[in-house]
Amino acid sequence: MGTSSDYAKHWFAARGWKPFAFQKQVWTAVKHGESGLLHASTGAGKTYAVWFGALNRFASAVAPVETPRKRKLIAPPLTVLWITPMRALAADTARALEAPLADLQIPWSVGLRTGDTSSSERARQSRRLPTTLITTPESLTLMLARADAQTALSTLRMVVVDEWHELLGNKRGVQLQLALARLRRWHPELIVWGVSATLGNQSHAEQVLIPQGSGVSVQGQNGKDLRVDTLLPPAIERFPWAGHIGLKMLPQVVAELDSSPSTLVFTNTRAQSEIWYQALLEARPDWAGLIALHHSSLSRETRDWVERALKDGQLKAVVCTSSLDLGVDFLPVERVLQIGSAKGVARLMQRAGRSGHAPGRVSRVTLVPTHSLELIEAAAAQDAVAQRRIEPRESPYKPLDVLVQHLVSMALGGGFVPDELYEEVRGAWAYRDLTLADWAWALAFVRHGGLSLTAYPDYRRVEPDEYGVWRVPDARLARRHRMSIGTIVSDASIQLKFWSKGGGGKQLGSVEEGFIARLKPGDGFLFAGRLLELVRVENMTAYVRRSNVKKAAVPRWNGGRMPLSSELAQAVVARFSAAAAGQFVGPEMTALRPLLEVQERWSGLPTVDSLLAEALKSREGWHLFLYPFAGRQVHLGLASLLAWRVSQRQAVTFSIAVNDYGLELLSATPIDWSLHLNPDLFNAEHLLPDVLASLNAGELALRRFREIARIAGLVFAGYPGAPKSTRQVQASSGLFFEVFKQYDTDNLLLAQAGEEVLREELDIRRLEQTLARINRLKFDLHQIKRPTPLGFPLLVERMRESMSSEKLADRIRRMVGDLEKTAQTGKV
Template identity: 90%
Template sequence: MGTTTDFAKRWFTVRGWKPFAFQKQVWTAVKQGQSGLLHASTGAGKTYAVWFGALNRFARASSPAETSRKRKPVAEPLTVLWITPMRALAADTASALEAPLQDLQIPWTVGLRTGDTSSSERARQSRRLPTTLITTPESLTLMLARADAQTALSSLRMVVVDEWHELLGNKRGVQLQLALARLRRWHPDLIVWGVSATLGNQAHAEQVLIPNGGGISVQGQSKKELRIDTLLPPAIERFPWAGHIGLKMLPQVVSELESSASSLVFTNTRAQSEIWYQALLEARPDWAGLIALHHSSLSRDTRDWVERALKDGQLKAVVCTSSLDLGVDFLPVERVLQIGSAKGVARLMQRAGRSGHAPGRASRVTMVPTHSLELIEAAAAQDAVAARRIEPRLSPVKPLDVLVQHLVSIALGGGFVPDELYEEVRGAWAYRDLNQAEWAWALAFVRHGGLSLTAYPDYRRVEPDEHGVWRVPDARLARRHRMSIGTIVSDATVQLKFWSKGGGGKQLGSVEEGFIARLKPGDGFLFAGRLLELVRVENMTAYVKRSTVKKAAVPRWNGGRMPLSNELAQALVARFSAAAQGHYDGPEMQAMRPLLQVQQHWSGLPSEDRLLAEALKSREGWHLFLFPFAGRQVHLGLASLLAWRASQRQPLTFSIAVNDYGLELLSATPVDWAEQLDAALFNPADLLKDVLASLNAGELALRRFREIARIAGLVFAGYPGAPKSTRQVQASSGLFFEVFKQYDAGNLLLAQAGEEVLREELDIRRLEQTLERINRMKLDLHQIKRPTPLGFPLLVERMRESMSSEKLADRIRRMVSDLEKTADTGKTR
């Protein structure tokens, strides 16, 4: 029988390792039955801190009699659930957990249960679960929806939530909170540990994971050495604009990759990764087979191959997206390149940690700007990382769509008694304030669809039996629900396969339905690093063949525009403010001096206590450029709010453009911005009412409601092999939205849609904080004669909406040429 740190000491000693103090602290806490949150740098040894805690407390070594048998000893029953946010991490985690078991002769088994698990393996697990099961929140909920769930999980003693920061702030995390509440009810002494590398609010993270208190927070080893540098472009564009993709930096990137044995090249979007991978191959054809592409829309086989080749040191570089952000252990990787701004401190640190992924090894990330202003972001990111100003992540509060789904799942998993389940649900942090009226609404909704759907059998999903236990009586509805469990809602995707006359062509991955809908047979596009030609579309599958077309489209997936985080924005403004005082510290700021001097001469530079504003009269009309540095989501709400409030004073119509730094309002009729920009325009009072009045809030709420309707089970996305199209799903959601508005205005899912628009689409809290901050600042308004380096990208952003990419590029070239000539003459306005 193992004793405290017995297994750990034995295994570490054989490898010549010395445990860190934080690892010993976790081992001791688990031995004492404590739950907790472990926060430590990527590659610092978090996994073995928690894993050996479990082994030391619950495992035993095989006896000599057992080991002398020819057959393996019977494995211990399910003891540990290991929750991972990504299926891609599961296999890598399993390898790490299995390593000590054979060496120490521990009769434990490790298994995987994710969306990628084969039906034969699922059947095997149905007969006997492994001692440690690595799974996702969705697969855990599916287990809880089994009628024998309580029996199957009766031997469970510990739950580990890996990469907790990835789940904490979204509905997947809420789904997990509800699952943990059920497991705690069955096992009051259940030990729960969260593991994370990048959290800016550890106290909240611990409270959400262990809502009843009693947990401890363990801080890992001292700061891991993190080296951050920037590739400087050969020339600085004084009038930058987003959309370059950074390919002008291709020669420098190639040179950097040449100097390292193995590198990861992170991009922020899947489209960007496709473009960069193709560009690298064209620049270095001899690297074919030595560089690879990895993003979540590629086939599982392709991603598995890339991950194995990286681990084995066979690849020189992999161009990737957030699909490789987390946890996968690639020891051969020496460095990371980040194409474009990471937009957040935590994201940059997470990606940097993919290099030097071992205790004691330094991590290195090199930032590659895609336009000039990202050089200042790079300098600001270094400041924020050095100060460890990491973004906080907050749990959603009372998402009723997730609760409704959970009720049906639990009704399938043996049924529930409402009063008992109410107390259990309130044990999840997100629902700690759930009141009886909301609970009664949720019960009515799963029983008969609420006020407006009572007549339809498909929405009578749960019924109480003669004993008062609520169950799912309809096998068809039960099957549909199991297929719909989860909170990840994305646009419908079309599978890509090579065309084969006999069928059965190789699968390449998937793209969003909206992209394929814009193509016709014969059109070319870029995917998985290949030039492809569309042959035909059939049953949500696009058949393709290799193409030689010179002009190819690139799939655009949703989710590509990440807003600038508050922490990075503050560091960015601090850098501008220092430049205004003549301080250009570091190579990035030195390189930016020519641009910043033009900005200062023609207008001014932003600072912490002054709000930079620029008024311009052009042939298009009267422009206002405003630079609050609050991120594009907040700027969208702010621009709409200011436009609406200004139009209440005089009849005005505005065109709007936003980016992460600021916003542009353009009116075809005269506006005296010096008079308009007063305290009342920025007043936080009546914010909610004015924002809703200023936006097409109904359309925004409808878009949110589509997701809510699918999570809540109102809309079924179809069976395997026969999925519904996006248009069908959207039409169904829209119909429910209108029915509820007309006949069930008090439906809480409608209210949730409105709340999510304000919280997530517009970030209403940050908008309110921005207005409060603006009111404390002094307005620094400049009447300018031409666009400045900060204002020019906003002009481009607006023109992009109405011009083709070719016409836009030609127009921009002419504008930049004129502005550069003016800047060279030294004109100050």
């Protein structure tokens, strides 16, 4: 075969391919032992850029071993770790990596180690790891928690972190930072490469992955042809409201699917995917077996079947969620439909890249608005994608719950000496500023639970031995910790199985416990594209059977509401501003013109230079509608802040409603907003104490603490087959929260809960930036006579909290009818 540097050259030439300049750049950097970050479009050839870098450098340097008896080539020992953020990507990545090995007769082995890996395969890997191991951050930490971890990983030479943008901004990424810090201590010459398609802050991403500052930044093919268009509705509702899932667009969606051999239909929530899949089947029964459903709560068996069928070109369409966002290579897919706004530029580009997933092919995504105002988001998304305004992602800073978990893991992985581990941990970017006081607290916490838990043996998890090495002395606690490793925390899930008298019915997947708790036996619900009814609940398993009920509930999973990103929001305001200047460019804005003209006639339009505010007196009271375009989370904090500050000036209480565009404050007593809307109301000087005073910050902190307590190992979610209920876990974490508040007020996990509420729940940084931006704008207050097209969705949002869906729909129909009659008369 020749020298190892020929591998890429031969394999590409055999396929008639010509390497891109960025691929050659990566190969050269790896050859010289350099680490780096590769940023390139989806489907541009990133995987083979890094993989052939590894093969060119190591495939001949790590020689195969011949056994004397059978003359059989044995694959070299572990050389490359390939980290993937999703188990679903692992098998597909393995196929991509194995393809050149057989062609080039390279005797490397490729293996998987994820939560789906069988016990027999794990046992085989315990005896001998493959040359390349594809794994997740959680499984890597589990490997490091083995007593023989350093020996097992002694031959490691290179780590590749795939889809780095998906890990960078969360605690899973921090967990990986700590694992890499350990691997670098064992292997100072370790080569580390990150691979990403959608990053708005590459320098930060590289700094976090390679904190030593010696990385190479490679910019790949970003000129990939990415087409974004919109499926226009047949009629425009001038008074839109979110919540009807956009099923009025069903005929147009069916027509689009009919015209394409293979399409992915992305939705933003699992509930929405269930509804759309069922609607498509009802519209086209002949597509049964040709369309499928894919989301993370379906069983592994179902998801695997869908992915194989899609890859083999057997499916016409798959309705999916973010479970198919990343990296899986589905060459047959020609089109992507996005139901509703993607809410972010990076997410939209990532999903678009699932089509035309190969160099030189066009990626196309068609946006399907679920209500009229999403047309302006569609037009704005096209602008933002064309200008590559990708959202930045930032690493969490010093999360102590992840550190505490890591200390116990390292105590299991051969033990640690505190001074040595302190320097190692500070090598991870997230902990670069870890103080000795923080460290001493963390050590005390894993040794005896801190000040308030010293008397309880379950919290004496780590102790120093006679040589000063800290280890886990209790086998039961060791087993419990291994089962709890990871930072993904969600409500307890109920497994769904078909009911059979003998037991052992087929598993369908899982839903959250809170949803099943609201159902009675005989109640119907929709899951996995089937109408089911609940038979009974037993041992955290819900047994179901097929049903013919006409009215079926749809499971609601957490994480359904994604806020509008700053980058997309700016593009939306720019489109409103252009409309205010009489510019309606593109089919979306032309279609939306009747709505915008009513908005301008009754009130005004938002612009880049002004803050639109509307004051309305109705039978309900005195309303203020404000449109900062800062996203749902920021608007919640801002509405609470404004309500609290105004209440300090006069005796008044408010009802609050928010969406991604703005907020509504409603008071039962008169209020003159022209006196209050001034720079003082939006002052950022005392922001933190005012926000904490305006909210039920204690309840928010308790909710956040539940997650922290589970990651830190304070709360155990139960053993396989005997998990604890959500109520048990919440009660346990709530008890710790109260104990720490009363007896251990300096507990750093309490402080972390408060910080995470501000940073993640309320996005305090973006709130501060929003206040600063508002104070640079001109206040544009309009006294309005009736709800405007922008204000109407906020009214609906507030009414949704107090009305059943049937009553709400009736009320909305009456309100829309009245508003439409007025709009048609041309009244102001």
